[in-house]
Amino acid sequence: xxxxxxxxxxxxxxxxxxxxxxxxxxxxxxxxxxxxxxxxxxxxxxxxxxxxxxxxxxxxxxxxxxxxxxxxxxxxxxxxxxxxxxxxxxxxxxxxxxxxxxxxxxxxxxxxxxxxxxxxxxxxxxxxxxxxxxxxxxxxxxxxxxxxxxxxxxxxxxxxxxxxxxxxxxxxxxxxxxxxxxxxxxxxxxxxxxxxxxxxxxxxxxxxxxxxxxxxxxxxxxxxxxxxxxxxxxxxxxxxxxxxxxxxxxxxxxxxxxxxxxxxxxxxxxxxxxxxxxxxxxxxxxxxxxxxxxxxxxxxxxxxxxxxxxxxxxxxxxxxxxxxxxxxxxxxxxxxxxxxxxxxxxxxxxxxxxxxxxxxxxxxxxxxxxxxxxxxxxxxxxxxxxxxxxxxxxxxxxxxxxxxxxxxxxxxxxxxxxxxxxxxxxxxxxxxxxxxxxxxxxxxxxxxxxxxxxxxxxxxxxxxxxxxxxxxxxxxxxxxxxxxxxx
Numbered sequence: 121x122x123x124x125x126x127x128x129x130x131x132x133x134x135x136x137x138x139x140x141x142x143x144x145x146x147x148x149x150x151x152x153x154x155x156x157x158x159x160x161x162x163x164x165x166x167x168x169x170x171x172x173x174x175x176x177x178x179x180x181x182x183x184x185x186x187x188x189x190x191x192x193x194x195x196x197x198x199x200x201x202x203x204x205x206x207x208x209x210x211x212x213x214x215x216x217x218x219x220x221x222x223x224x225x226x227x228x229x230x231x232x233x234x235x236x237x238x239x240x241x242x243x244x245x246x247x248x249x250x251x252x253x254x255x256x257x258x259x260x261x262x263x264x265x266x267x268x269x270x271x272x273x274x275x276x277x278x279x280x281x282x283x284x285x286x287x288x289x290x291x292x293x294x295x296x297x298x299x300x301x302x303x304x305x306x307x308x309x310x311x312x313x314x315x316x317x318x319x320x321x322x323x324x325x326x327x328x329x330x331x332x333x334x335x336x337x338x339x340x341x342x343x344x345x346x347x348x349x350x351x352x353x354x355x356x357x358x359x360x361x362x363x364x365x366x367x368x369x370x371x372x373x374x375x376x377x378x379x380x381x382x383x384x385x386x387x388x389x390x391x392x393x394x395x396x397x398x399x400x401x402x403x404x405x406x407x408x409x410x411x412x413x414x415x416x417x418x419x420x421x422x423x424x425x426x427x428x429x430x431x432x433x434x435x436x437x438x439x440x441x442x443x444x445x446x447x448x449x450x451x452x453x454x455x456x457x458x459x460x461x462x463x464x465x466x467x468x469x470x471x472x473x474x475x476x477x478x479x480x481x482x483x484x485x486x487x488x489x490x491x492x493x494x495x496x497x498x499x500x501x502x503x504x505x506x507x508x509x510x511x512x513x514x515x516x517x518x519x520x521x522x523x524x525x526x527x528x529x530x531x532x533x534x535x536x537x538x539x540x541x542x543x544x545x546x547x548x549x550x551x552x553x554x555x556x557x558x559x560x561x562x563x564x565x566x567x568x569x570x571x572x573x574x575x576x577x578x579x580x581x582x583x584x585x586x587x588x589x590x591x592x593x594x595x596x597x598x599x600x601x602x603x604x605x606x607x
Contacts, residue, residue, distance in 0.1 A: 135309055140302030147297045151290025161219075163236045163278045164243035166251045167269030168192075170229040173262070183458045183481040184264050185229040186447050186492065187604050188254050190456050190483040192222040192233055193449035194606040196577075197257075201249035208249070211242055219243070220250065224445045230269060240274055247272035260576065263600050296380035303373045440547035441555035443523035447483040447490060450606040454485035457538050457568045460599030461585040462592035463505025466497065466562075474498070474517070475505035477598060478585050480566050482531070482540055489531040493544055493564060495520040505592070520546040520558060536579065536603055541565040562587050570603060579603040 170185045191197055198216050202208045208216070219236040233250050237243040251268050258266025450456060458481045467474040479494040498514035506512035522544035529542040545561040568583035581601045582594050594601045 133306070136302040136306035139305040140298040143301035144294045144298035148290055148294035151287075151293065161236050161238055162240040162243045163234055164240075164247040164272040165232065165234050165270070165278075166247040166272040168231040168233065168251050168254050169267050169269045170231070170258075171265045171267065173265055181229040181264055183479060183492075183494075184258075184261070184266075184600065185224050185231055186445075186481050186483065187456045187458060188258065188266065189222050189224050189231050190447040190450050190454070191257065191604065191606065192231060192250055192254055193217075193220055194454070195452050196606045197250060197253050201246065201253050204252070205245050205249045207242055207245045211237060211239075211246070216246060220246070222250075222449075224447075229264075235272075244272045244274055257576065260578075292380045292383050296377040299373050299377040299380070303370055303377075307370070439555075440557045441521065441523070441549065443490065443525060444492065444521065444555075446523075448485050448488050450483065450604075451485040452606060454483065454606055455533070455536065455538065456484075456604040457482045457581060457602075458599075458604075459566065459568050459581060459583050459585070459594050459601040461566075461583075462507060462595040462598070463509065464585065464587045464592045465505055465590040466495075466587065469499075472499055472501040473503075473505065475500055475509065475514070476520075476587070477509070477595070478564070478566075478587070478592075479599060480540075480564075480568075480585060482538065482568075484531055484533075484538075486533070489526045489529050489540070491524050491529050491531075491540055491542070491544075493522040493524075493546075495522070495546065495562075505590075507595070518548050520548055520560070521555070522546045522562070522564075536605075537567070537569040538603075539565070539567045568601070568603070571601075574605065577605040579605070 168188060170181050170188065172181045195213065195217065198220060199213055202211065202213060202216060215237070216235075221234045221236070223232050223234075224230065225232065231254070233247050235243045235246040235250070237246065248271055251271075255266055255268050258264070447456075448454065459479070461478045461480070463475045463477050465473055466476050474497055476495040476497045480491065482489060482491045484490075496519045497517040498509040499517055500506060500509060500512055500514035502512055502514075506514065509516075524542045524544050529540060531538065531540045533539075542564065543561050544564050545557060547555045547557045549555050564585065564587050566583060566585040568581050570579045571582035572580035579602060581603045583601065584591055584593050
């Protein structure tokens with residue numbers, strides 16, 4: 121074996137390793153440079169609490185919290201917050217709308233307001249200003265107290281969550297590129313070495329000078345020496361094991377590079393809108409993005425109905441309670457409605473009745489709609505649903521819930537009068553376990569209309585609910601019934 125063949129293995133391995141490391145560093149540096157050129161954002165978080173003042177307010181707290189969740193993302197509230205704070209004069213209303221996310225954690229009456237802006241102080245000011253406007257709007261609430269919760273501050277802001285994700289993506293892609301470069305360098309080096317080795321062997325085979333000197337013309341024919349193996353040739357035969365191992369190594373390297381690329385795609389896949397943090401991206405938090413700017417022309421990627429924050433799929437096709445803490449931003453033409461109704465017959469039993477006293481809330485922007493229904497049930501030994509189930513001696517049973525979004529939810533408006541209808545699959549919330557569907561679905565229809573003058577964008581409401589063949593009117597003693605306008 122020639123010296124070139126003896127040294128090609130270690131030399132080729134070193135060259136492949138150096139090539140791979142150089143490519144890794146180059147790709148990683150390029151990714152980090154691109155990341156450094158991306159704009160930075162800061163997210164500030166402030167909260168609002170809705171606390172019941174009366175027993176009726178305890179039943180209405182969650183419904184009212186939904187209403188304030190929808191109001192927080194409206195253009196009117198954001199515009200008023202911007203006008204109140206000189207620090208926000210450099211922030212356009214469109215930028216503010218795109219940066220605001222509002223949600224209510226499931227099972228609580230706390231409204232979480234998050235504002236994501238490039239400037240830290242502007243994000244903090246905007247979050248506190250939005251909460252301040254909501255507190256001002258809820259000053260006249262009789263059933264609940266609307267108070268500020270945790271105040272946003274510079275010390276509690278968070279940076280863009282995309283930074284760590286894209287650093288990891290850059291590392292994975294750099295490793296994949298380094299593996300591919302090392303493999304290519306190794307294959308190229310082996311090809312050149314094989315070519316040189318083949319050329320050397322051919323030259324030695326054609327060189328007949330030693331034989332000519334040993335046996336000049338006219339000499340007796342030499343007797344070939346005996347060998348220990350019959351039919352053995354003097355030429356060395358290469359083992360196929362080397363080629364197999366090289367093929368296996370190449371396949372393993374390419375597979376590892378492919379896995380790294382797939383991991384980079386999985387890590388870098390968008391989990392929410394640009395600049396949003398984990399709270400807005402996690403479905404469990406129920407964050408509904410603020411309404412888009414009025415002049416927005418971005419196409420709707422979903423079926424007619426709700427945007428990605430409020431899925432348009434039927435409730436039965438989503439997890440139980442997946443829409444419970446979500447709402448539709450009201451925008452400029454929307455409306456929010458809450459109503460508490462009297463007793464409705466659910467089931468007639470051999471002895472007595474099973475009745476419910478529905479609470480219905482609705483948010484709509486004129487195109488999309490989302491309704492929440494709460495059905496506390498009682499077993500009563502009466503012939504009709506009593507006005508007060510406790511006074512009538514009824515036994516409290518489980519409370520069922522239902523959420524339905526358009527287009528399955530049918531909503532029509534005639535001015536401020538709202539009519540909604542749909543088939544509502546119900547679920548329960550067992551203590552200590554996740555919500556689970558009951559297997560029942562009720563055909564529910566409700567009509568809610570103004571019942572007095574509008575004051576501070578709020579109008580008293582009255583209405584009727586129908587479940588199956590039974591119906592009931594709103595019951596003021598049970599809770600709040602009102603319409604809330606964006607401005």
